[in-house]
Amino acid sequence: MAFHSLVGFLHMGGYAFYVWLAYGIAMLSIVILVVNTLMETHKIKRFVKKRMLRDKRIQKAQKMEGAL
Amino acid sequence: MWKWLHPYAKAQKSYQLSGKLLPWFVGLTTTTSIIGLVWGLLFAPPDYQQGDSFRIIYIHVPAAMMAMAAYVMMAIGAFIALVWQIRLAAMSVAATAPVGAVFTFIALVTGAAWGKPMWGAWWVWDARLTSELILLFIYMGIIGLYNAFSDKVLAGRAASILTLVGVINLPIIHYSVVWWSTLHQGATIIKFGKPLIAPEMLWPLLIMIVAFGAFLCALTLMRFRNEILIRESHRPWVCALVTGGDK
Numbered sequence: 672m673a674f675h676s677l678v679g680f681l682h683m684g685g686y687a688f689y690v691w692l693a694y695g696i697a698m699l700s701i702v703i704l705v706v707n708t709l710m711e712t713h714k715i716k717r718f719v720k721k722r723m724l725r726d727k728r729i730q731k732a733q734k735m736e737g738a739l
Numbered sequence: 740m741w742k743w744l745h746p747y748a749k750a751q752k753s754y755q756l757s758g759k760l761l762p763w764f765v766g767l768t769t770t771t772s773i774i775g776l777v778w779g780l781l782f783a784p785p786d787y788q789q790g791d792s793f794r795i796i797y798i799h800v801p802a803a804m805m806a807m808a809a810y811v812m813m814a815i816g817a818f819i820a821l822v823w824q825i826r827l828a829a830m831s832v833a834a835t836a837p838v839g840a841v842f843t844f845i846a847l848v849t850g851a852a853w854g855k856p857m858w859g860a861w862w863v864w865d866a867r868l869t870s871e872l873i874l875l876f877i878y879m880g881i882i883g884l885y886n887a888f889s890d891k892v893l894a895g896r897a898a899s900i901l902t903l904v905g906v907i908n909l910p911i912i913h914y915s916v917v918w919w920s921t922l923h924q925g926a927t928i929i930k931f932g933k934p935l936i937a938p939e940m941l942w943p944l945l946i947m948i949v950a951f952g953a954f955l956c957a958l959t960l961m962r963f964r965n966e967i968l969i970r971e972s973h974r975p976w977v978c979a980l981v982t983g984g985d986k
Contacts, residue, residue, distance in 0.1 A: 673784055673791075680781065684791035686856055693795045693852035697802065697845045701954075704841045708961045715968045719981045722972075 750967045751976050753827055757960040764957035771950035779943035786940075795853040797943060800928075801951035803846035806874065807909060809839030809955055813881075814906050817899035829895025830970065832902055833885045834962035838955055840878035847871060858922055866915035867923035870908060877905040891970060 674680040683690040746752045779797035786793035813835045820828035850868065851861045862868065881898050888894035916925045928934045934941055971977050 672781060674781065683794070684785055686790060686792035689792055689852045689856050690794055693798060693849040696848045696852075697798045700841050700845055700848075704838065704958065707837075708958060708965065711965050712961070712968070715965060715972070716981050719968070719972050719977060723978055723982065 748825055748827060750827060750971050751974075754964055754967045754971075757964055761957060761960045761964075764953045764960065767953040768950055768957055771946050771953060775943050775946035775950050779947060783940050783943050784937075789857060792853060792856050793940075795849050796940075797947045799846060799849040799853060800944060801948045802842045802849065803871065804948060805951040805955045806839055806842035806846055806871075807912065808952065809835050809842060809959075810874070810878075810902075810905070810909060812959070813839065813902050817902035820895060820899045821903070826892065826895065826970075827967075829892075829899055830966040831959070831963055832881070832898055833895065834966050835959045836878055836881045836885070836898070837962065838958045840875060840882060842951070842955070843871065843875040843878055847875065854922075863922050865921040865923055866919035867912065867921050870912045870915050874905075874908055874912060877901070877908060881905070 681687060681691075747756060775797060780794055783794070785791045813832045816828045816831040816835070819825055820832060847868075850871075854863070855861045881901050884901055885894045885898040888897060913926075915921060916923055927936050928941070928944075936944070968977055
């Protein structure tokens with residue numbers, strides 16, 4: 672262990688601001704990228720599902736019209 | 740000999756294969772990043788000159804290396820897309836670019852946070868820093884160009900051409916510390932002879948490089964799958980996939 676206490680670890684030998692700034696921004700940008708990717712997947716799947724339902728409705732309506 | 744590769748030119752096959760590979764890369768990313776971060780932040784000894792500020796190396800160097808590796812991946816994809824007209828290759832270019840851009844951004848920001856206490860400046864117009872900034876601009880240009888076309892075949896071609904043009908920046912980044920006298924230090928690991936870093940500091944760094952590499956692969960696969968779903972959204976297999984739950 673390079674540090675003897677939690678305070679010492681957080682203090683980073685006086686470089687706390689710079690070290691945690693670097694790690695913080697790196698973490699944040701990685702999280703944003705992952706969330707963005709996952710949300711995109713969700714959005715695409717929802718869009719395709721919606722379109723399928725709409726197509727089905729249109730087909731049904733056309734069939735009804737044909738029957739009338 | 741290479742015939743086994745042919746089915747993977749089909750989007751569905753590629754989607755399934757990347758889905759199979761994805762959990763492995765996610766697992767590798769999680770384990771290596773935990774080991775690397777704990778080792779690098781807690782157990783590696785402080786540097787005799789830089790104290791604990793050197794711990795920024797464990798994200799700065801892997802991010803910078805993988806930003807360039809991502810570009811090499813894209814360049815290979817772009818070449819395949821342009822020469823053999825394989826549309827999945829163009830999709831892989833579009834999938835990789837945002838990941839590479841984020842890694843470049845991380846390399847620049849962590850570099851700034853390291854430069855301030857060590858050099859006394861957040862930013863200097865030194866050859867390494869400037870060429871890395873240009874890499875970020877190239878990445879953003881590729882992303883912007885791909886999104887500027889609604890015809891994705893054309894978009895893929897345009898983005899691929901820009902990717903190949905931008906390759907010129909890679910050797911400039913790598914050799915910038917040799918060709919110009921820079922504030923940024925020279926190569927520490929990738930050079931002839933022994934690495935210029937103590938083994939107890941090097942090991943966590945190598946593990947973090949693996950972590951960032953696996954993360955790059957995982958995210959690229961995820962984005963590649965998104966890209967396939969968008970482009971194939973009218974195909975029956977995508978409709979079946981969407982209604983059949985998550986797969």
